[in-house]
Amino acid sequence: MTYDCVIIGGGPAGLNAALVLGRARKNVVVIDEGRPRNQVTRETHGYLTRDGISPSEFRRIAKEQISIYPSVHFAADTAVSIAGTDGHFQITTAQGTIYGSKKVLFAVGKKDVPLAINGLADVYGISAFVCPYCDGWELRDQPLVLIVKGANALHLAKMMSGWTNHFTICTHGPDEMSSLEKEELAQHNVPIFDSPIQSIVSNEGMVQQVELEDGTAIPCTGIFFGPKLVTGSELPRALGCEMTEAGTVVVDKFGKTNVPGVYGAGDSASEMYQAIAAASLGAMAGVSINNELIMEDWNKEACSK
């Protein structure tokens, strides 16, 4: 069987595309290995009607609602290779299944490169976060540590000032900031420490203090840090999709990549990193894919009459 579209990745982006395509009566399979970037968190915030929902509950409800549409199928599997051209793609999975498809949507997200800081993994997603829009409200007015360096330090400090005025910057080694940036932070009374972090002390995921190699201990109740991100999958690159240095698939406003018949959506194709934005891009890609499929059939029918 040749599917109308194989969607690789079943997070908010892939699932919203599946919903749109299912309602448009297209045969779709969503291949998802189930390792979203936000799997460390207990709550997803800022998604209208779903504020505070757990990532797993979000996916459960999404799949329940999509299951009403019989042309959408789910495969708990990993896509390991992809070949072919528009109208004739073949996707092979880790379990050995080969899916034929007319179109492909990459909704593979991004992955964190783990920061080598002792104790960070114990607090990540519980009291250490990456985005103030996602988790700043919960930590408002609290004493925080920002682990960040370079130009990002001033940017994150400015952002955090909207949620709390009690924060300290730890650059965990050379600060890589200009003297102007440091001056601006000093004018706003933001302490900066460049001694490497020795460990993050916590209790059941709740950070208590950040200890530096020079003996300084900074008590705090939360941490924000800038993660390094990479593409969620090498498959877009393998198929010839143009990618940015940050590992983002380059798409136009309809989600189309430079490879005919291949689309990208969500974190994998943007740097917005919000679940609702990922879902929106998935919906847009779903509409574009459906339009393309309809026009191809429409034109074929006209030729055969």
Ligand SMILES: Cc1cc2nc3c(=O)[nH]c(=O)nc-3n(C[C@H](O)[C@H](O)[C@H](O)COP(=O)(O)OP(=O)(O)OC[C@H]3O[C@@H](n4cnc5c(N)ncnc54)[C@H](O)[C@@H]3O)c2cc1C
């Ligand atoms: C700690 C943390 C907290 C966050 N909190 C919030 C929040 O409160 N609010 C908010 O709006 N956003 C939050 N985010 C961001 C949010 O998680 C992402 O923006 C959103 O999940 C992106 O959706 P997506 O569908 O693009 O990718 P993802 O949700 O990451 O899903 C991608 C899926 O593709 C799968 N996949 C990848 N490669 C393959 C392959 N080859 N074969 C099969 N499957 C594959 C992955 O396993 C994964 O299941 C948070 C992120 C982090 C890290």
